[in-house]
Amino acid sequence: MDLSTLPKENWWGDHDYLYKVGGFWLLPQFIQSIYRVVKYFKPMPSDIILASYPKTGTTWLKSLVFSIVHRSSNSKHRLSLNHPHDLVPTLEVQVFTTSNIAPSSENQSNRIFSTHIPYQLLSETLDSSECRVVYVTRNPKDTLVSTWHFVNKWKKAMDYPWQLNLAIDKFCQGLSPCGPYYDHVMGYKKLSMERPTNVFFITYEELRVDPITHVKRLGEFLGFPFEGDEQVQEVVNSCSFEVLSNYEVNRSEESPTWFQLPYNSFFRKGDVGDHKNYLSDETIERIDALTRQKFHSLGFNYGT
Numbered sequence: 159m160d161l162s163t164l165p166k167e168n169w170w171g172d173h174d175y176l177y178k179v180g181g182f183w184l185l186p187q188f189i190q191s192i193y194r195v196v197k198y199f200k201p202m203p204s205d206i207i208l209a210s211y212p213k214t215g216t217t218w219l220k221s222l223v224f225s226i227v228h229r230s231s232n233s234k235h236r237l238s239l240n241h242p243h244d245l246v247p248t249l250e251v252q253v254f255t256t257s258n259i260a261p262s263s264e265n266q267s268n269r270i271f272s273t274h275i276p277y278q279l280l281s282e283t284l285d286s287s288e289c290r291v292v293y294v295t296r297n298p299k300d301t302l303v304s305t306w307h308f309v310n311k312w313k314k315a316m317d318y319p320w321q322l323n324l325a326i327d328k329f330c331q332g333l334s335p336c337g338p339y340y341d342h343v344m345g346y347k348k349l350s351m352e353r354p355t356n357v358f359f360i361t362y363e364e365l366r367v368d369p370i371t372h373v374k375r376l377g378e379f380l381g382f383p384f385e386g387d388e389q390v391q392e393v394v395n396s397c398s399f400e401v402l403s404n405y406e407v408n409r410s411e412e413s414p415t416w417f418q419l420p421y422n423s424f425f426r427k428g429d430v431g432d433h434k435n436y437l438s439d440e441t442i443e444r445i446d447a448l449t450r451q452k453f454h455s456l457g458f459n460y461g462t
């Protein structure tokens with residue numbers, strides 16, 4: 159793929175561009191691998207794909223689903239030694255990075271992958287498979303604030319920090335990695351309504367308010383039902399922000415081979431409503447108005 163043929167827009171510093179593919183803004187370093195995923199990935203019926211817009215709960219969902227699927231083989235111990243992103247690789251970041259070769263599918267069942275690729279780009283892949291998809295989303299204001307913090311952890315942000323006002327403007331224009339956020343969410347939301355047996359849609363806030371109910375539902379959806387609430391509680395506890403963020407591997411300042419930011423950058427605060435500490439009332443109203451226009455008008459009463 160020749161990037162020079164794609165529309166591009168500046169989104170951060172003077173030299174940082176996002177490129178438009180199929181209506182979505184993508185980071186240049188992932189475009190080739192996204193193409194490979196779209197072209198070569200053939201999910202097996204037993205595969206589990208965790209899909210999300212960035213910073214909406216991916217790391218948490220990875221640990222929960224890994225624990226649900228592998229709870230009989232000491233998932234808790236494995237989670238204490240491995241970062242959730244190393245236990246559940248991201249297709250376009252860790253799997254299809256350098257080759258067109260799909261991961262070996264022989265003798266493997268219940269492989270778990272994640273992706274930030276919008277459904278609109280991945281529809282042929284997902285529609286042609288009976289694999290299970292779990293999509294997590296988060297309210298737009300907390301997602302924006304989490305993204306802003308994450309981007310500012312990049313080394314180059316020391317030279318030119320990403321200003322919050324700029325981040326807000328770009329987010330509202332849909333100009334963020336894998337954005338527009340609203341289109342990303344609605345793509346999977348609609349899919350979950352059309353194919354409820356295959357696609358499970360959950361919000362960060364629902365998981366926060368009632369993790370027992372939703373983790374139990376998730377277990378049933380994935381074909382790994384729980385025998386009692388004690389088992390569910392065990393999974394919920396072992397994946398809590400408090401527990402995971404204290405493991406050495408997740409506190410590490412080292413960066414993984416597959417990403418430029420340290421392992422600990424995936425664990426910041428894990429709160430609902432943190433945007434109130436950063437966004438003015440005026441900005442909150444601006445984003446809420448956009449959310450009403452993008453979500454509520456389509457019958458999805460979420461995010462304000």
Ligand code: PAP
Pocket residue numbers: 210211212213214215216217218300303304305307397398399400402424425426427428429432
């Ligand atoms: P990614 O898309 O880069 O993988 P993702 O995991 O989706 O990031 O989002 C990170 C957010 O989830 C962070 O939110 P914050 O910036 O508002 O704090 C991170 O703290 C939060 N997070 C990570 N693990 C957990 C967890 N176990 N429980 C709740 N929130 C979590």
